[in-house]
Amino acid sequence: MHNWRQPGFWVSFLLVFLGGLVVLVLRQDTLRETAFTILMFVGLAASLNILMGYTGYVNFGHIVFFGLGGYFGFFLVSELGWPLYVAALGGGVLSAIIAYLIGCAVLRLRGAYFALATIGVNEAARAFVSNFEPFGGATGLYVNFSAYERYGGAGQALWLTFILLWLVALAVVVVSYLVKRSRFGLGLSAIREDEDTAMVMGVNAPMDKTKAFLISAFFPGLIGTLYFFKNGNVEPDDAFRFQMSLEVLVMVMLGGKGLLLGPILGAFAYERLRGYLIVSPIFKNLHLALSGGILLLIVLFVPGGGVGWFRDRFPRLRRWLE
Amino acid sequence: MILQVQEVSIRFGGLQALSNVSFELAPGEIMGLIGPNGAGKTTLFNVVNGVYPPTSGEVIFRDEKITGLHSYEVARRGLARAHQVVRPLNDLTVRENVMVGACFGRERHSLGKAAALADQALAQVGLGDRAGQLAGNLNVAQKKRLEMARALAAHPYLLLLDEVLAGLNPSEITAMVETIRRIRDDGITILMIEHVMQAVMSVSDRIIVLDYGQLIAAGKPEEVAANPQVIEAYLGDPEMTARLMAE
Amino acid sequence: MTQILPSIVDGLLIGFVYGVAAMGLTLIWGVMRVINLGHGATMALGMFCTYLLFAHFALNPYLGMVAVVILSLLFGVIIYGVALQRVIQAGYLSTLLATFAVNMIIIGLGTWVFTTSPRNIDFSAGSITIGPVILQGTRLLAALAAVVITGALYLFLHFTRPGKAIRAVSNNRAAAELMGIPSSYVLALAFGLGTMLAAVAGGLTSTFFPFTILSGSTYQLKSFVICVLGGLGNPLGALLGGLFLGGLEGIIPTFMPVSWVPVVEFVLFVLVLVVKPTGLLGSK
Numbered sequence: 001m002h003n004w005r006q007p008g009f010w011v012s013f014l015l016v017f018l019g020g021l022v023v024l025v026l027r028q029d030t031l032r033e034t035a036f037t038i039l040m041f042v043g044l045a046a047s048l049n050i051l052m053g054y055t056g057y058v059n060f061g062h063i064v065f066f067g068l069g070g071y072f073g074f075f076l077v078s079e080l081g082w083p084l085y086v087a088a089l090g091g092g093v094l095s096a097i098i099a100y101l102i103g104c105a106v107l108r109l110r111g112a113y114f115a116l117a118t119i120g121v122n123e124a125a126r127a128f129v130s131n132f133e134p135f136g137g138a139t140g141l142y143v144n145f146s147a148y149e150r151y152g153g154a155g156q157a158l159w160l161t162f163i164l165l166w167l168v169a170l171a172v173v174v175v176s177y178l179v180k181r182s183r184f185g186l187g188l189s190a191i192r193e194d195e196d197t198a199m200v201m202g203v204n205a206p207m208d209k210t211k212a213f214l215i216s217a218f219f220p221g222l223i224g225t226l227y228f229f230k231n232g233n234v235e236p237d238d239a240f241r242f243q244m245s246l247e248v249l250v251m252v253m254l255g256g257k258g259l260l261l262g263p264i265l266g267a268f269a270y271e272r273l274r275g276y277l278i279v280s281p282i283f284k285n286l287h288l289a290l291s292g293g294i295l296l297l298i299v300l301f302v303p304g305g306g307v308g309w310f311r312d313r314f315p316r317l318r319r320w321l322e
Numbered sequence: 323m324i325l326q327v328q329e330v331s332i333r334f335g336g337l338q339a340l341s342n343v344s345f346e347l348a349p350g351e352i353m354g355l356i357g358p359n360g361a362g363k364t365t366l367f368n369v370v371n372g373v374y375p376p377t378s379g380e381v382i383f384r385d386e387k388i389t390g391l392h393s394y395e396v397a398r399r400g401l402a403r404a405h406q407v408v409r410p411l412n413d414l415t416v417r418e419n420v421m422v423g424a425c426f427g428r429e430r431h432s433l434g435k436a437a438a439l440a441d442q443a444l445a446q447v448g449l450g451d452r453a454g455q456l457a458g459n460l461n462v463a464q465k466k467r468l469e470m471a472r473a474l475a476a477h478p479y480l481l482l483l484d485e486v487l488a489g490l491n492p493s494e495i496t497a498m499v500e501t502i503r504r505i506r507d508d509g510i511t512i513l514m515i516e517h518v519m520q521a522v523m524s525v526s527d528r529i530i531v532l533d534y535g536q537l538i539a540a541g542k543p544e545e546v547a548a549n550p551q552v553i554e555a556y557l558g559d560p561e562m563t564a565r566l567m568a569e
Numbered sequence: 570m571t572q573i574l575p576s577i578v579d580g581l582l583i584g585f586v587y588g589v590a591a592m593g594l595t596l597i598w599g600v601m602r603v604i605n606l607g608h609g610a611t612m613a614l615g616m617f618c619t620y621l622l623f624a625h626f627a628l629n630p631y632l633g634m635v636a637v638v639i640l641s642l643l644f645g646v647i648i649y650g651v652a653l654q655r656v657i658q659a660g661y662l663s664t665l666l667a668t669f670a671v672n673m674i675i676i677g678l679g680t681w682v683f684t685t686s687p688r689n690i691d692f693s694a695g696s697i698t699i700g701p702v703i704l705q706g707t708r709l710l711a712a713l714a715a716v717v718i719t720g721a722l723y724l725f726l727h728f729t730r731p732g733k734a735i736r737a738v739s740n741n742r743a744a745a746e747l748m749g750i751p752s753s754y755v756l757a758l759a760f761g762l763g764t765m766l767a768a769v770a771g772g773l774t775s776t777f778f779p780f781t782i783l784s785g786s787t788y789q790l791k792s793f794v795i796c797v798l799g800g801l802g803n804p805l806g807a808l809l810g811g812l813f814l815g816g817l818e819g820i821i822p823t824f825m826p827v828s829w830v831p832v833v834e835f836v837l838f839v840l841v842l843v844v845k846p847t848g849l850l851g852s853k
Contacts, residue, residue, distance in 0.1 A: 058661075058662050058665065105839070105843045106839065106842075106843060108843065109842060109843065109846065111661050112598075112602070112604050112661040112665070113801075113842060113846055115604065115661065115665060116604060116793060116797065116842065117838075117839055117842045117843065119790070119793060120793070120794070120797075120835045120838040120839040120842065121835075121839060123790055123831060123834075123835045124831075124832060124835035124836050124838075124839060126831075127828075127829075127831035127832040127834075127835060128832050130828060131826070131828050131829055131832060138828070181433075182433065183425045183432060183433050183436070186418065186421060186422055186425055186433065187422070187425070187426060189411060189413070189414055189418070190411055190414075190422045190426075192413075193409075193410075193411035193412060193413060193414065194409045194411065196373070196393075197405065197409045197411075198422070198426075199373075199392065199393040199394045199397075200371060200373065200393045200394075200397060200403050200405075201394075201397055201402075201422050201423050201426050201427065201472060201476070202394050202397030202398050202423075202426030202427045202428075202430075202476065203394055203422065203426045204392075204394045204426075205394065206392075242786070246669060249666070250666075253666060258413070285680065285681040286677060286678070286681055287677070288673050288674075288676055288677030288680065289673065289674045289676075289677025289678045289681070290677070291673055291677070292669075292670045292671070292672070292673025292674035292675075292676075292677055293670070293674055295666060295669070295670040295673065296652055296667060296670035296671065296674070299656060299663050299666045299667045299670060300652070300655050300656060300667065303656075303659065303663060
């Protein structure tokens with residue numbers, strides 16, 4: 001059914017696969033930390049792309065699912081002592097359920113109204129968690145160190161977390177590809193291009209949008225659990241940073257929305273760039289302004305993102321740059 | 323009867339867009355829907371295929387009440403539509419555009435099957451050689467054909483055509499009318515809104531006329547053309563009257 | 570009761586200023602269908618502008634507002650020309666991201682120049698006591714300024730040529746262009762006015778709360794809530810929405826912890842968007 005010989009898929013998959021493999025072979029802690037951040041954003045950007053790129057719904061609250069799922073997963077692994085794998089899945093499932101509930105209400109809105117509502121959802125979630133005592137209120141939760149012990153101490157646990165994150169990132173790539181190359185994905189593209197026409201052609205837009213939202217929200221929940229477990233604590237301002245939602249969005253735009261490879265390269269490029277700017281003495285204090293400048297230039301002059309630009313320029317590369 | 327529209331009315335705020343419109347369509351028929359601008363023709367299409375629920379009245383399709391169903395539910399029952407304002411999915415290829423119709427229309431095919439059906443539908447409307455292009459790159463006449471192919475690929479029982487001849491040159495019109503006849507010969511019933519009088523008079527088995535949201539005439543083309551009420555309805559539009567009288 | 574009344578009055582006075590900020594956002598939306606994500610950053614610039622004039626030139630904040638008005642109007646027009654004109658037809662994703670990019674640039678440069686340490690304008694305008702209610706002079710003046718600005722905006726939109734052009738474009742851009750109204754000039758003006766309202770609201774806020782370059786984001790979110798309550802694109806609705814939100818912020822703390830205020834606000838926001846996207850007050 002699916003064409004697994006499609007080179008575009010393998011380019012994306014191998015990129016993430018080999019990237020993680022190199023880190024595992026070299027076994028350096030600093031490299032792992034850098035790679036962790038990049039893979040995290042690859043997963044977040046690629047999952048946002050399912051809703052934003054494929055379906056055309058801009059979600060300013062993608063990080064809500066990272067935050068809520070992460071909080072829940074962290075709670076499970078640290079407070080209730082569940083195994084990390086199960087806790088992470090729990091975080092993902094909770095995110096997906098919440099996305100379903102939110103989606104039923106909010107996905108009726110179109111365009112800018114939907115985008116606005118997602119801003120509201122992000123803030124409401126942050127404000128709610130800050131007041132929710134089981135999650136530690138405004139101060140958040142700290143990891144119970146016995147949770148690390150189970151995996152042979154903090155050092156080992158960090159490597160395990162990294163491997164899990166790598167697998168999750170690969171899973172996002174595979175799922176993104178499957179969605180894109182499916183009948184469901186074709187329906188999503190139709191919704192993106194013109195929702196009313198899509199419905200007239202028989203696409204059940206309300207249901208398909210909700211499904212896309214749900215899939216898009218599942219992965220941030222997993223990633224959130226792993227991230228907070230790695231950090232050892234979780235607090236509202238860290239879990240629901242509106243800024244982070246926007247950064248993920250910038251990554252998708254930078255690489256090229258709606259493409260498989262776009263968010264992966266976008267996340268990588270943005271993270272590397274930020275990493276460079278933060279340590280550079282000249283740009284250290286200007287990295288936010290520079291990121292903004294880059295975003296503005298992309299929006300104004302390269303709306304298809306980097307990968308999209310190459311696809312337009314070199315049509316023969318289309319097969320490779322899915 | 324494949325389609326029965328019974329006493330359909332719809333109001334938008336203070337505007338009575340349709341009042342008590344009733345008509346029936348027999349299988350295999352081509353019916354023309356004409357009327358001056360703003361008469362409610364496109365609104366009637368929107369009610370029939372579920373974009374708007376009517377304020378009152380019923381729409382019955384193949385003996386099933388479809389009033390108030392969502393447009394995608396109507397589509398799945400075998401009612402397809404080509405829009406007046408062509409709205410191809412610009413970022414997709416021509417083939418992918420047509421596949422949407424095949425995948426989500428009446429027969430709900432898988433992707434592989436849909437691709438084959440899409441090529442078939444594209445050949446049917448004479449767009450076979452454009453399948454791999456981006457839909458955004460087509461010209462107006464080609465987009466109209468694409469619009470038809472999308473509707474056809476769903477293998478509908480009933481096809482609604484909204485001004486598919488508008489904006490075409492005479493030779494393109496002749497070709498398109500030919501295509502419409504062929505589609506009917508394949509067993510698909512057609513209800514078409516058209517302003518190109520000569521074409522609609524020649525291709526239709528029957529014609530219904532809307533004016534200010536009311537059905538003012540129905541019958542064979544020559545009867546309708548001779549109907550004084552119809553002529554009067556078009557009087558506000560002298561050019562149209564002249565064309566109608568010239569038939 | 571003696572608790573509630575001062576709290577509500579205080580909330581309402583601040584609500585006027587919220588209303589002005591929201592008016593700017595709603596004006597931009599109404600005329601150009603752009604949600605300005607740089608609104609909060611612009612408010613912060615208004616705060617700093619007022620602050621710098623006060624701290625370095627000892628300029629009375631209310632006189633300083635005149636400078637804020639002129640500078641921010643110009644600033645808005647420039648931002649429109651640089652960041653928005655090119656993508657104004659390209660759909661909401663492009664304009665959202667373009668204004669967000671502007672937001673990042675302003676905040677980034679602002680953090681570099683001003684750091685994020687809090688500032689405040691040490692300016693007192695006395696106070697008036699009416700029964701149990703003590704009215705802070707700065708808040709009274711801010712509310713008064715808000716009313717004056719709203720009135721001026723109303724007069725401008727209804728009785729001047731450029732104002733009427735803005736309303737025409739807001740109603741139907743294509744039709745206005747056919748009538749010979751140069752829409753890009755009108756859009757630039759509208760964006761300038763919206764930016765000005767944000768900056769002025771920022772300036773007024775700076776007289777009663779300490780602030781940093783990041784403070785704008787809170788007010789920007791409040792402006793979203795208010796716009797939605799009052800109906801996006803409806804300036805009068807924005808002012809009433811501002812009063813409503815200010816009043817709500819005054820009332821809520823009397824029966825539940827202050828930290829729940831944002832929860833209530835944003836839940837209300839999402840509910841209104843979902844149930845009645847035209848706003849509680851309704852609009853066309």
